[in-house]
Amino acid sequence: xxxxxxxxxxxxxxxxxxxxxxxxxxxxxxxxxxxxxxxxxxxxxxxxxxxxxxxxxxxxxxxxxxxxxxxxxxxxxxxxxxxxxxxxxxxxxxxxxxxxxxxxxxxxxxxxxxxxxxxxxxxxxxxxxxxxxxxxxxxxxxxxxxxxxxxxxxxxxxxxxxxxxxxxxxxxxxxxxxxxxxxxxxxxxxxxxxxxxxxxxxxxxxxxxxxxxxxxxxxxxxxxxxxxxxxxxxxxxxxxxxxxxxxxxxxxxxxxxxxxxxxxxxxxxxxxxxxxxxxxxxxxxxxxxxxxxxxxxxxxxxxxxxxxxxxxxxxxxxxxxxxxxxxxxxxxxxxxxxxxxxxxxxxxxxxxxxxxxxxxxxxxxxxxxxxxxxxxxxxxxxxxxxxxxxxxxxxxxxxxxxxxxxxxxxxxxxxxxxxxxxxxxxxxxxxxxxxxxxxxxxxxxxxxxxxxxxxxxxxxxxxx
Amino acid sequence: xxxxxxxxxxxxxxxxxxxxxxxxxxxxxxxxxxxxxxxxxxxxxxxxxxxxxxxxxxxxxxxxxxxxxxxxxxxxxxxxxxxxxxxxxxxxxxxxxxxxxxxxxxxxxxxxxxxxxxxxxxxxxxxxxxxxxxxxxxxxxxxxxxxxxxxxxxxxxxxxxxxxxxxxxxxxxxxxxxxxxxxxxxxxx
Ligand SMILES: Cc1cc2nc3c(=O)[nH]c(=O)nc-3n(C[C@H](O)[C@H](O)[C@H](O)COP(=O)(O)O)c2cc1C
Ligand code: SF4
Ligand code: FES
Numbered sequence: 001x002x003x004x005x006x007x008x009x010x011x012x013x014x015x016x017x018x019x020x021x022x023x024x025x026x027x028x029x030x031x032x033x034x035x036x037x038x039x040x041x042x043x044x045x046x047x048x049x050x051x052x053x054x055x056x057x058x059x060x061x062x063x064x065x066x067x068x069x070x071x072x073x074x075x076x077x078x079x080x081x082x083x084x085x086x087x088x089x090x091x092x093x094x095x096x097x098x099x100x101x102x103x104x105x106x107x108x109x110x111x112x113x114x115x116x117x118x119x120x121x122x123x124x125x126x127x128x129x130x131x132x133x134x135x136x137x138x139x140x141x142x143x144x145x146x147x148x149x150x151x152x153x154x155x156x157x158x159x160x161x162x163x164x165x166x167x168x169x170x171x172x173x174x175x176x177x178x179x180x181x182x183x184x185x186x187x188x189x190x191x192x193x194x195x196x197x198x199x200x201x202x203x204x205x206x207x208x209x210x211x212x213x214x215x216x217x218x219x220x221x222x223x224x225x226x227x228x229x230x231x232x233x234x235x236x237x238x239x240x241x242x243x244x245x246x247x248x249x250x251x252x253x254x255x256x257x258x259x260x261x262x263x264x265x266x267x268x269x270x271x272x273x274x275x276x277x278x279x280x281x282x283x284x285x286x287x288x289x290x291x292x293x294x295x296x297x298x299x300x301x302x303x304x305x306x307x308x309x310x311x312x313x314x315x316x317x318x319x320x321x322x323x324x325x326x327x328x329x330x331x332x333x334x335x336x337x338x339x340x341x342x343x344x345x346x347x348x349x350x351x352x353x354x355x356x357x358x359x360x361x362x363x364x365x366x367x368x369x370x371x372x373x374x375x376x377x378x379x380x381x382x383x384x385x386x387x388x389x390x391x392x393x394x395x396x397x398x399x400x401x402x403x404x405x406x407x408x409x410x411x412x413x414x415x416x417x418x419x420x421x422x423x424x425x426x427x428x429x430x431x432x433x434x435x436x437x438x439x440x441x442x443x444x445x446x447x448x449x450x451x452x453x454x455x456x457x458x459x460x461x462x463x464x
Numbered sequence: 465x466x467x468x469x470x471x472x473x474x475x476x477x478x479x480x481x482x483x484x485x486x487x488x489x490x491x492x493x494x495x496x497x498x499x500x501x502x503x504x505x506x507x508x509x510x511x512x513x514x515x516x517x518x519x520x521x522x523x524x525x526x527x528x529x530x531x532x533x534x535x536x537x538x539x540x541x542x543x544x545x546x547x548x549x550x551x552x553x554x555x556x557x558x559x560x561x562x563x564x565x566x567x568x569x570x571x572x573x574x575x576x577x578x579x580x581x582x583x584x585x586x587x588x589x590x591x592x593x594x595x596x597x598x599x600x601x602x603x604x605x606x607x608x609x610x611x612x613x614x615x616x617x618x619x620x621x622x623x624x625x626x627x628x629x630x631x632x633x634x635x636x637x638x639x640x641x642x643x644x645x646x647x648x649x650x651x652x653x
Contacts, residue, residue, distance in 0.1 A: 097571045097619035128506075135518075135555040136567075136620050138633040171504040176514055177555030179618060193513030193539070195552040212508060255573035255623035262624045298572060298619075344623065346573055360572045364618055367554075367599050 009264060009280045013241065013249050016225045017265045019109045027143050029150035032111040038156050040231040044119040045164040052123035056227060058235025060247035064101075065091055065182075065220030066297065066342050067417075068330045071227075075124050075217060077207035084214040088126035089191070090117055092133040092140075092221045093175055093182035097298035097364060098344025101251040101263055102221035106133065106140035109225075110147035114170065116224040118156060119231055121168050124217050129170045132187050135177045145172050179368035183416050184218040185210075186370065197372050198416035222251060243269035246329035250343055254281050257288065257349035269329030276328060277347065288349040292432075293323075295333055296341025298361055299421035301428035309336045338428075354433040355440045358426065359387035365422035376419045379410040383426055395441045404430045476528055480610035481560040485525030490534060494519060498538060509539045513549050517556055526557040554603065554617075562606050562613035564651045568629040571619035577626030578641050585644035586614055611653045 006021045008014055019025045019035070029037070044052055057072030078086060090113065094102040105113055113131070121129050133141045148170050151157040159167045173191055180186045185199035188211050203209050210216020226248060230238045239247045246268040255261045259282030266276075277283065277290060284290050290305045307323045311332070326332055330340045348357060366384035371377040386403045389395040407426035410419045430437060498516050505511035516538060520531040527550050536543040550556045568574075568583045587594055587605075590612040594605045599616065606613040622628045625637035631651055639647055 094621045095619060098573060098623055099619075100621045100623050103621050134621070135553075136617065136630065139635070173504075173511075174514065174518055175555070176517070176549075176553035177617070178553050190514065191511055192508070193510035193549065194545075195548055253624060255626060256576055261626075294572075346623070348576070352576065357572065360570075360575050363599070364571055367618060370552075 006262075011271060011275065011280060012265050013267045013270075014265045015229045015249050016105065016112070016222060017251060017263065019112070020104045020263075021108075025108065027108055027110050027147060029111055029147065029154065032109075033154075037111055038115055038151075038154075040228045041115050041118050041156060042162060044122060044231050045162055045166065049123045049125060052119060052231070055235035056123070056230055059226075059230040059238040060235075060242075060245065061223065061226050061230060061238070062246070062330060063220055064222035064226070064250055064343065066096065066299075068340060071219060071223055074205060074207060074219075075120075077205050078124060078215040078217070079208060082215050085128065085212075086124055086126040087211045087214060087216040088117060088121045088124060088129040089184075089187065089211065089216060089218045090129065090131040090221055090224055091182065091184065091187060091218055092131055092137070093179075093187060094137075094221070095134055095179045095182045096342040096344055097361075098253065098255060098294060098346040099297050099342040100253045100255070101343060103137065103140065104263065105221050105225060106137060106144055110140075110144045111151065112225050112228060113144070113221055114147055114151050114157065116226070116228040117170060118151075118161065118168055120217070120219065120224055120227050122164075122166050123227075126217065127167050127169070129168060130173045130191060130211075131170065132173050132175060132181065132191065134175045134181070138174075141172050141174050148172070178370075179364075180370045180416075180418060183418060186416065187218065188216065195370070197370055198418070200415055242267045243327070243329060245331055250340075252276065252328060252343045252345055254345045254347065256347040257285055257290070257352070258347050259283055259285060266328065269327045269332070271328050272324065273326045273328070274324040276345070281347075284349050288351060290347065291350045291352060292348045292354070292357075294344075294346040294348075294425075295326075295328075296339045297344040298346065298364065299424055300333075300341045301338040301424050302432060303336065303338055304432050307336075307432070311335045353391075353440070354429055354436050355387065355390045358429045358437075359384070359391045361425045362387045362422075365418075365425075369418065369422065373414045373419070375410045375413045376415075376422065379406050380422045382406050383422070390437065390440055393440065393442065394445065396445045397438055397441045397443055399441060400430060400434065400437050476526060476559040479560045479604075479606045479613075480608055481525070481562040481606045481613055482610070484563040484610055485560050486523070488520075488524050488528050488530045488534075494523060502538070510541060510545070512539055513541070513546060514553075517546070517550060521556060525560050528558075557604065559604070560606070561604050561615075563611045563653065564613070564631050565604070566612065566614045566629055566631050567617040567620075568614065569618070569620045569622075569627060570616040571623075573623035574619070574627040579627035579629070581641040582627050582629070582639055582644055583614060583616065585641045586612075586648070589644055589648055590614075609653075612648070612651075 003023045004021045053075045061071045062068040175181045181190045181196045183198045186196035190196040206216040241248050249265050251265045253263050294302050309321045333340045362384040366380040369376050369380045407423035411423040501515040502512045516535045532546045536546045590607040592605045592607045597605045604615045
């Protein structure tokens with residue numbers, strides 16, 4: 001029986017977080033080995049690399065970093081006749097607001113990640129791997145580096161791993177506080193020692209051209225940990241967890257206005273919004289009511305708690321689904337116009353003003369735009385300026401329309417998905433809370449010049 | 465070290481925090497630490513830019529023009545290639561923070577939990593005036609005594625225990641505004 005300092009909820013299914021908050025657990029290799037650590041690596045090294053990828057494909061694992069792309073499929077995108085070195089990068093940037101899962105793996109269970117990475121590197125033929133850890137995790141960087149040394153001492157990392165003839169070096173690379181380093185091509189530029197400007201697509205995947213223009217697989221921390229469990233259970237068995245096309249477990253992070261915020265590892269699609277927010281998180285704070293939920297990190301579109309969605313069944317017929325009955329999986333959330341993203345669920349209750357929420361997010365995106373593309377750089381700043389006016393009571397009703405139109409002019413016109421990430425919250429909050437935002441505006445202000453230039457112009461120009 | 469044009473153009477202004485950090489000087493130990501980091505990127509010197517800047521900032525509190533020159537020389541780069549990295553990343557500083565640098569998370573979940581009020585409390589208690597700071601060019605404000613400095617950070621990936629902050633490399637959870645005094649008490653100077 002595993003006991004925990006913070007017991008998991010009975011509805012949880014712990015694979016990745018099995019050792020998080022576990023009594024008597026520490027991040028050392030001795031502790032990990034006592035628990036069967038690196039057994040799956042031994043098993044994997046006896047397999048043909050292609051077969052590992054095949055198992056990962058069969059498992060149905062979809063990336064846990066944001067886009068939900070099938071992991072096994074991504075691994076096959078390395079050009080078949082490649083002669084260049086292949087790199088594996090673990091994305092531990094964890095900077096999507098609302099997301100706090102990789103933190104616990106890096107701090108408490110680094111060997112699980114290393115084992116997953118060695119297996120993944122063996123499968124894709126990478127001899128060098130980097131773990132990109134955000135700068136704000138200084139302790140994690142030390143813990144992971146120590147763990148790599150311990151693994152090297154036991155020959156789980158390094159030359160001729162366990163006599164298999166497979167060599168792999170793993171290094172930690174620390175970021176420096178920029179959200180855009182989470183975007184995989186921005187991350188690669190950062191690893192090359194440059195400003196993290198995301199690269200122009202195509203190629204759509206760094207698997208073709210990545211680090212140093214060599215084939216590179218980028219996967220999230222949690223995704224790479226799942227690889228170990230796929231080897232342990234076998235792809236088919238793993239695929240029985242969760243629901244069709246949305247397999248396995250995933251860690252959902254809940255923050256904001258709930259009684260018990262925190263992280264929960266659930267089977268994908270087996271828990272509904274109602275169960276998550278009422279059973280696992282204990283419902284709203286006393287005397288308050290749930291109002292809106294951002295389901296997959298701050299970039300995903302907000303959902304109203306009183307919304308109903310029209311979804312299409314596989315046979316073409318339509319059905320209605322209320323917000324509370326949404327199962328937490330990739331496909332249903334996408335069908336509801338949002339996304340499962342990084343698993344960061346941010347909850348707002350009836351005490352929150354949407355103009356304030358919107359302005360907080362706009363400030364984040366305005367600060368974090370890398371500045372390469374005009375629609376994103378200018379648009380995110382304008383959106384922040386307009387929502388600044390909204391919260392200070394200086395906005396006109398037209399401002400809401402302008403804000404919305406700025407958002408729609410970013411979306412789809414940028415180098416990287418940050419463009420969508422910054423405009424979706426605006427589009428969704430305005431679309432769903434327009435009346436509330438309009439109530440914060442002052443129609444009379446429209447007559448007043450809005451900036452010094454306009455004021456000067458008005459003074460000097462003759463009225464028509 | 466040759467005096468470079470950087471000296472004139474990027475010379476960091478002094479802050480009350482400056483006396484709390486050693487002047488830039490490369491020791492054999494730092495040189496060895498840098499070489500060890502460089503070895504993590506075989507054949508790709510430039511990749512060591514961020515790691516070397518981390519070494520500098522960790523030891524000297526911020527990144528001076530002389531430090532940029534040193535990193536550039538070490539990696540066989542034009543200094544501008546290093547400067548452009550320093551100015552891009554919010555995690556790199558060009559002037560001295562306080563002895564204790566406090567980063568408060570300002571993003572949504574922490575803001576809902578009271579992180580902006582926490583920032584106000586911290587400024588009141590340490591006598592910091594944030595009126596001259598902005599999010600881009602002057603994100604850091606230092607107390608008159610030089611011991612404390614504050615900065616807003618974006619989501620620190622612990623939204624479930626909001627509001628959160630960091631003091632130098634230490635991480636603190638659930639620091640509601642009322643706990644500001646208790647937090648500072650852990651860093652008496
Ligand atoms: C603006 C932006 C920020 C991102 N931030 C992260 C992040 O912090 N961590 C992460 O794992 N993926 C992040 N991603 C997704 C990565 O680009 C990439 O898809 C992911 O790391 C792939 O791993 P996966 O397939 O295992 O999910 C971000 C994407 C964008 C567009
Ligand atoms: S969309 Fe924004 S963040 Fe992405 S490359 Fe363009 S400017 Fe940079
Ligand atoms: S919002 Fe503060 S840690 Fe995420």
